[in-house]
Amino acid sequence: MILAGELPPGSQLSEEALALRCAVSRTPVRDALRRLEADLLIRRSESQRSFVADWSDDDIEDAFELRAMLEAQAARRAASRINAAQLEALRVHNHGIETAIAADLPDISTFLEHNRAFHEIIVEAAGSPRLASLLTRLIEQPVVWRTAQNYDRENLHRSHREHEELVAAFARRDAGWAASIMTGHIRRAYYAYLDAYAVQRQAAE
Amino acid sequence: MILAGELPPGSQLSEEALALRCAVSRTPVRDALRRLEADLLIRRSESQRSFVADWSDDDIEDAFELRAMLEAQAARRAASRINAAQLEALRVHNHGIETAIAADLPDISTFLEHNRAFHEIIVEAAGSPRLASLLTRLIEQPVVWRTAQNYDRENLHRSHREHEELVAAFARRDAGWAASIMTGHIRRAYYAYLDAYAVQRQAAE
DNA sequence: CCTGAGCCATTTGTATACAATAAGTGGGTC
DNA sequence: GACCCACTTATTGTATACAAATGGCTCAGG
Numbered sequence: 001m002i003l004a005g006e007l008p009p010g011s012q013l014s015e016e017a018l019a020l021r022c023a024v025s026r027t028p029v030r031d032a033l034r035r036l037e038a039d040l041l042i043r044r045s046e047s048q049r050s051f052v053a054d055w056s057d058d059d060i061e062d063a064f065e066l067r068a069m070l071e072a073q074a075a076r077r078a079a080s081r082i083n084a085a086q087l088e089a090l091r092v093h094n095h096g097i098e099t100a101i102a103a104d105l106p107d108i109s110t111f112l113e114h115n116r117a118f119h120e121i122i123v124e125a126a127g128s129p130r131l132a133s134l135l136t137r138l139i140e141q142p143v144v145w146r147t148a149q150n151y152d153r154e155n156l157h158r159s160h161r162e163h164e165e166l167v168a169a170f171a172r173r174d175a176g177w178a179a180s181i182m183t184g185h186i187r188r189a190y191y192a193y194l195d196a197y198a199v200q201r202q203a204a205e
Numbered sequence: 206m207i208l209a210g211e212l213p214p215g216s217q218l219s220e221e222a223l224a225l226r227c228a229v230s231r232t233p234v235r236d237a238l239r240r241l242e243a244d245l246l247i248r249r250s251e252s253q254r255s256f257v258a259d260w261s262d263d264d265i266e267d268a269f270e271l272r273a274m275l276e277a278q279a280a281r282r283a284a285s286r287i288n289a290a291q292l293e294a295l296r297v298h299n300h301g302i303e304t305a306i307a308a309d310l311p312d313i314s315t316f317l318e319h320n321r322a323f324h325e326i327i328v329e330a331a332g333s334p335r336l337a338s339l340l341t342r343l344i345e346q347p348v349v350w351r352t353a354q355n356y357d358r359e360n361l362h363r364s365h366r367e368h369e370e371l372v373a374a375f376a377r378r379d380a381g382w383a384a385s386i387m388t389g390h391i392r393r394a395y396y397a398y399l400d401a402y403a404v405q406r407q408a409a410e
Numbered sequence: 411c412c413t414g415a416g417c418c419a420t421t422t423g424t425a426t427a428c429a430a431t432a433a434g435t436g437g438g439t440c
Numbered sequence: 441g442a443c444c445c446a447c448t449t450a451t452t453g454t455a456t457a458c459a460a461a462t463g464g465c466t467c468a469g470g
Contacts, residue, residue, distance in 0.1 A: 012451095014450080015452070016450090028424065034240070038240075038338075047432055047451085047452085048432095049451070062336070066333070131267070217421095219421065221422095229455085230454055235423095252461075252462050254462085255422095
């Protein structure tokens with residue numbers, strides 16, 4: 001509901017209200033709130049009340065910066081550990097992306113799904129449960145999630161090409177190359193977000 | 206209890222047993238288990254049963270590697286953002302460390318407390334709630350916590366000197382310098398842990 | 411002796427009730 | 441009119457009961 005924008009940033013989340021809305025009791029709602037708090041989608045006041053997290057521009061830049069660092073680290077590790085099956089899976093998912101964006105009207109949700117799977121394989125290949133755990137905190141952000149919704153054709157194709165470069169780096173097992181591409185890939189996503197956000201802001205005025 | 210070693214790695218944690226042991230109901234125990242799972246001190250089986258996490262050598266190396274990366278990033282950011290009060294607090298805590306390790310029998314718990322506060326100030330000065338959130342997952346590890354217990358006099362004094370270097374880097378607002386020292390500082394801690402662990406292993410045989 | 415199926419015990423998931431605490435509200439006083 | 445205190449209401453914390461699912465154990469059969 002947060003990702004879908006049904007719950008505006010800053011709004012208070014009452015356990016009971018959510019329980020009613022989801023037709024469950026407070027107990028599972030509490031669990032969910034705790035997890036969302038860990039993922040920084042929710043912040044809690046001193047008196048333990050829950051609010052939808054509000055993201056400042058600095059927060060967003062910060063999140064992208066950390067994500068770039070961690071995903072680059074994942075790529076670095078993955079380069080020397082990735083196996084043939086994972087490499088092939090990367091190619092398959094990137095081909096899926098190519099197909100999804102080839103049509104006149106790009107299929108964004110298919111793109112997003114393949115994109116998610118692509119990055120997930122890299123994290124998996126990195127073989128670091130800790131790194132994977134940290135990254136999930138950063139990629140489930142509403143901001144990141146919505147960015148691609150505003151991707152134009154150019155950004156979609158650039159993303160596909162960068163993935164191809166990543167596959168090439170992995171095939172050569174070049175850790176430094178893979179990490180560099182990944183850093184650029186995420187930074188590019190950040191600026192694409194900034195552009196998309198600027199458009200949204202203007203539209204709101 | 207995990208940190209104190211009362212619950213050996215791999216042992217199953219029943220919510221009810223813990224509730225009985227702590228004289229509370231299962232509800233708060235469940236909350237605690239969820240948090241500890243997020244902090245990777247507990248892993249859960251496919252069937253949602255909880256076990257004390259067992260750390261392989263690779264896990265530990267991995268954790269230190271990530272911690273080095275994130276703390277270096279914190280130092281990098283802190284260098285340009287730290288204020289006079291925080292800088293002074295760093296000096297105070299490092300003086301506390303100096304005093305604690307000066308005696309014939311070093312006061313390890315005081316050392317640990319000042320050390321923790323020292324690093325916390327840097328993370329705070331970095332001004333990134335996300336980074337802070339990620340780091341708490343890594344520094345509360347049993348392994349990291351116990352390392353200093355086995356620090357010898359040389360390691361304690363080296364740690365103090367490295368902190369002095371960090372303060373100098375912050376005073377000059379040199380982000381690169383601060384990050385470099387921090388990376389070395391954590392790597393040094395890793396090797397100190399390895400040495401201490403090797404001693405423990407031999408003692409166990 | 412090994413294998414598998416069914417039953418029992420253990421463990422977690424969910425619902426609900428009550429307690430404690432914080433926030434909002436109204437009235438009274440200075 | 442402003443401020444403070446008491447009171448009501450909203451919200452979260454905890455305890456407990458029951459349901460569901462999983463694990464392990466026993467016993468029958470090969």
